[in-house]
Amino acid sequence: MKANVGGIDRVLRVLLGIALIAATLAGxxxxxxxxxxxxxxxxxxxxxxxxxxxxxxxKKAG
Structure with missing residues (x-):
């Protein structure tokens, strides 16, 4: 598994995931x-x- 998600993409995924889970828990x-x-x-x-x-x-090279 080589990392292929970086920067803004990674932050947006985490925020979206948390938002969906929180909205589900809240009903x-x-x-x-x-x-x-x-x-x-x-x-x-x-x-x-x-x-x-x-x-x-x-992900940026480097």
């Missing part, structure tokens, strides 16, 4: 809101399997 979203676990995990681990398949990398 504002139905059970599908738990999908927020996916962007949260990909942001925390800096790795997105779909990016690997598509050959995308938002």
């Amino acid at each position: 504002a979203l139905p059970v599908w809101g738990w999908i927020g676990i996916v962007p949260l995990a990909t942001g925390l681990f800096s790795f997105c399997p779909l990016y690997s398949i598509l050959g995308i990398c938002t």
Whole structure:
């Protein structure tokens, strides 16, 4: 697993994941809101399997 998520992409994924999970816990979203676990995990681990398949990398070289 080589990191392929970086910078702003990573921050947005974590924030979106937290927002979806929080909204679900608050009752504002139905059970599908738990999908927020996916962007949260990909942001925390800096790795997105779909990016690997598509050959995308938002992490700066270095």
